[in-house]
Amino acid sequence: MPVSVSTPQTLYDKVLSSHIVDEKLDGTILLYIDRHLVHEVTSPQAFEGLKSAGRQVRRPDCTLATTDHNVPTTSRKGIKDIASFIKEDDSRVQCVTLEENVKEFGLTYFGLGDKRQGIVHVIGPEQGFTLPGTTVVCGDSHTSTHGAFGALAFGIGTSEVEHVLATQCLITKRSKNMRVQVDGELAPGVSSKDIARMSICNMSIEGGARAGMVAPDENTFEYLRGRPLAPKYGSEEWDRAVAYWKSLASDEGAKYDIDVFIDGKDIIPTVTWGTSPEDVVPITGNVPDPETFATETKKAAGRRMLEYMGLTAGTPMEEIVVDKVFIGSCTNSRIEDMRAAAHVVKGKKIAANIKRAMVVPGSGLVKTQAEAEGIDQVFIDAGFEWREAGCSMCLGMNPDILSPKERCASTSNRNFEGRQGAGGRTHLMSPVMAAAAAITGRLTDVRRLAEYTASPHVQARISPSPPVEAAHVDERVEDSDEREAIGDQPLDLQPHTNTLTPKGDSTGMPKFLTLKGITAPMDLANVDTDAIIPKQFLKTIKRTGLGSALFHNLRYLPDGAENPDFVLNKEPYRNSKILVCTGANFGCGSSREHAPWALLDFGIKSVIAPSFADIFNNNMFKNGMLPIQISNKADIDAIAAEARAGREVEIDLPNQLIKNGAGETICSFDVEEFRKHCLVNGLDDIGLTMQLNDKIVEFEKKRTIHTPWLDGTAYLKRGKDGRLAAKAVPVPKTNRGDEKKEPLEW
Numbered sequence: 023m024p025v026s027v028s029t030p031q032t033l034y035d036k037v038l039s040s041h042i043v044d045e046k047l048d049g050t051i052l053l054y055i056d057r058h059l060v061h062e063v064t065s066p067q068a069f070e071g072l073k074s075a076g077r078q079v080r081r082p083d084c085t086l087a088t089t090d091h092n093v094p095t096t097s098r099k100g101i102k103d104i105a106s107f108i109k110e111d112d113s114r115v116q117c118v119t120l121e122e123n124v125k126e127f128g129l130t131y132f133g134l135g136d137k138r139q140g141i142v143h144v145i146g147p148e149q150g151f152t153l154p155g156t157t158v159v160c161g162d163s164h165t166s167t168h169g170a171f172g173a174l175a176f177g178i179g180t181s182e183v184e185h186v187l188a189t190q191c192l193i194t195k196r197s198k199n200m201r202v203q204v205d206g207e208l209a210p211g212v213s214s215k216d217i218a219r220m221s222i223c224n225m226s227i228e229g230g231a232r233a234g235m236v237a238p239d240e241n242t243f244e245y246l247r248g249r250p251l252a253p254k255y256g257s258e259e260w261d262r263a264v265a266y267w268k269s270l271a272s273d274e275g276a277k278y279d280i281d282v283f284i285d286g287k288d289i290i291p292t293v294t295w296g297t298s299p300e301d302v303v304p305i306t307g308n309v310p311d312p313e314t315f316a317t318e319t320k321k322a323a324g325r326r327m328l329e330y331m332g333l334t335a336g337t338p339m340e341e342i343v344v345d346k347v348f349i350g351s352c353t354n355s356r357i358e359d360m361r362a363a364a365h366v367v368k369g370k371k372i373a374a375n376i377k378r379a380m381v382v383p384g385s386g387l388v389k390t391q392a393e394a395e396g397i398d399q400v401f402i403d404a405g406f407e408w409r410e411a412g413c414s415m416c417l418g419m420n421p422d423i424l425s426p427k428e429r430c431a432s433t434s435n436r437n438f439e440g441r442q443g444a445g446g447r448t449h450l451m452s453p454v455m456a457a458a459a460a461i462t463g464r465l466t467d468v469r470r471l472a473e474y475t476a477s478p479h480v481q482a483r484i485s486p487s488p489p490v491e492a493a494h495v496d497e498r499v500e501d502s503d504e505r506e507a508i509g510d511q512p513l514d515l516q517p518h519t520n521t522l523t524p525k526g527d528s529t530g531m532p533k534f535l536t537l538k539g540i541t542a543p544m545d546l547a548n549v550d551t552d553a554i555i556p557k558q559f560l561k562t563i564k565r566t567g568l569g570s571a572l573f574h575n576l577r578y579l580p581d582g583a584e585n586p587d588f589v590l591n592k593e594p595y596r597n598s599k600i601l602v603c604t605g606a607n608f609g610c611g612s613s614r615e616h617a618p619w620a621l622l623d624f625g626i627k628s629v630i631a632p633s634f635a636d637i638f639n640n641n642m643f644k645n646g647m648l649p650i651q652i653s654n655k656a657d658i659d660a661i662a663a664e665a666r667a668g669r670e671v672e673i674d675l676p677n678q679l680i681k682n683g684a685g686e687t688i689c690s691f692d693v694e695e696f697r698k699h700c701l702v703n704g705l706d707d708i709g710l711t712m713q714l715n716d717k718i719v720e721f722e723k724k725r726t727i728h729t730p731w732l733d734g735t736a737y738l739k740r741g742k743d744g745r746l747a748a749k750a751v752p753v754p755k756t757n758r759g760d761e762k763k764e765p766l767e768w
């Protein structure tokens with residue numbers, strides 16, 4: 023929705039300010055959410071929360087659900103239903119629970135029998151559900167992908183999923199702006215993941231950003247043309263939308279907090295060597311020597327990484343032999359990725375030492391398109407497996423996993439310990455580089471493959487994707503077989519708003535005032551949420567019972583016995599109430615709220631660290647827990663010293679002080695006023711937001727006037743004139759605020 027301002031604004035500022043429902047003096051913002059994607063892993067507890075509070079989904083028409091993380095990627099021919107198809111109990115329960123929830127709440131859902139099923143971050147753009155200038159959220163950290171369209175898109179935890187389902191809003195605050203500008207030509211062999219819109223925005227989360235955004239331009243409009251949920255191409259509404267989308271680019275003279283300029287020719291195909299996405303080197307480089315790292319914490323982390331990865335410092339990256347190759351994930355499983363990798367593979371065979379090479383398209387539609395282009399056969403002829411859509415070996419919540427010590431060339435986005443399977447070793451890279459590794463059997467500079475540099479795909483990554491024909495897309499949606507296949511889905515969604523019943527009661531959390539107890543010390547940096555709670559424990563549909571799995575891979579030895587060296591297995595730390603970590607970026611990676619749930623279930627209510635990843639930080643607060651950022655090294659060392667001595671530490675939230683067991687102050691700490699208020703009073707966010715229902719209704723009326731394409735019945739059949747069939751239920755006039763306009767003019 024346009025906002026008129028005189029000072030130059032960034033793209034982020036524009037999208038943010040046009041979605042503010044309410045802003046408090048302390049900067050707390052109630053943000054309206056246009057698009058909510060839902061998947062099976064992070065939603066069960068949210069739906070359960072709605073049910074127990076008797077709440078509805080406020081905007082079913084702005085919510086889209088699919089199953090992706092747990093689903094097997096084996097052939098789905100003859101599939102009867104998800105319950106008989108998924109063999110693994112926990113995965114099946116999670117998927118079936120989602121199906122029950124979408125039915126109960128009337129949401130659009132792409133199940134396994136539907137060609138439109140796929141990874142949330144692939145299907146959103148593919149359907150035109152993701153649109154420029156929108157706010158997009160999902161209980162998944164890689165929601166940042168959708169920023170490629172000029173949307174403000176970010177991952178949220180399960181409590182926030184519940185909040186958005188119930189209120190279509192989210193409580194947030196303003197972020198800082200960083201501009202990254204890549205100029206000039208890209209060198210040959212530099213491709214998606216090294217640099218490309220959706221991949222870059224996808225992995226902006228790995229770079230520490232909450233969201234990545236690219237201003238919409240002709241490439242964006244071309245991509246969106248004819249997508250089922252985009253405004254109808256050629257209609258007055260399309261023109262109106264494009265005019266608005268064009269206004270979103272950052273203004274001349276807009277101010278950024280940080281500016282980064284990169285010359286395209288300096289980018290070399292990049293691979294990871296360690297167990298954090300930041301551990302990268304150019305493929306032409308060597309495995310680094312941790313002894314050259316700046317601090318003792320980094321040196322120790324580097325040594326551990328080399329040991330885990332089975333690598334020796336100084337080894338040329340190109341000498342590293344791989345066992346498996348995975349081309350897929352929300353970073354790199356689109357048709358452009360398939361085409362680029364197939365080009366490298368065409369006419370060749372995978373190397374004899376490759377035990378398994380898999381290609382997993384990001385959605386059923388990507389798969390269908392690739393098959394129409396003969397890409398599947400290129401891979402199959404070379405010895406690859408051609409699979410069905412899903413997250414697959416990116417995370418291994420489904421049967422696609424690495425065995426211990428197996429090394430994988432992977433186009434996914436995270437190389438954390440155990441991410442692709444316990445003991446598995448992941449090297450992240452682009453699709454063309456993974457394809458090259460499959461052919462040579464080792465990490466390989468794709469530019470060495472003779473024909474490669476002459477390929478149109480070398481530079482194709484910065485060109486627009488071929489337009490999707492409108493007729494083709496409409497055909498998919500109107501195809502009667504397909505409608506049958508999804509016959510049990512609530513296709514005739516009603517674009518109505520389930521308005522809130524404002525309840526005065528917003529209490530619901532236990533109050534947090536002071537906390538005194540044993541404090542466990544940790545000296546690791548970048549403690550990721552995969553480490554806090556590994557993927558196999560995400561299959562629960564409950565919030566409780568995860569304490570025994572906390573830090574599973576660090577806490578237990580491969581035979582299941584306790585690791586006597588791990589802090590939580592030692593006395594007195596088995597009874598810790600606080601964790602102090604001296605390394606930065608605690609809780610990075612995935613948005614899984616299971617991480618704070620596991621800490622809480624163990625008994626830890628507060629974590630003290632030099633810095634936190636944003637989603638994890640939010641997730642702690644949403645569970646009545648307190649993350650405390652202490653950036654002063656002397657202070658955090660002093661707290662860690664108390665912890666190491668086995669003495670109690672006290673946190674006094676009302677006075678914002680950390681004290682030693684004797685009650686002497688070690689240091690003070692900052693906490694946002696609003697968050698403190700909620701913790702101290704045990705307030706529940708949803709209850710608070712519900713009290714602002716009038717403002718939300720007011721916002722929705724304006725949204726309908728300014729961006730009517732965001733309300734909708736989405737998948738209803740359209741006539742030749744682009745209008746929805748009579749079966750459609752119009753948006754209630756009271757909510758549109760524009761009596762004269764035809765409600766269903768798409």
Ligand SMILES: CC(C)[C@H](C(=O)O)[C@@H](O)C(=O)O
Binds near residue numbers: 613
């Ligand atoms: C399961 C989900 C919470 C998680 C995420 O947030 O990223 C997953 O997609 C991942 O990649 O680790």
Ligand code: SF4
Binds near residue numbers: 417
């Ligand atoms: S990062 Fe991997 S597991 Fe997470 S959404 Fe993307 S494909 Fe799925």
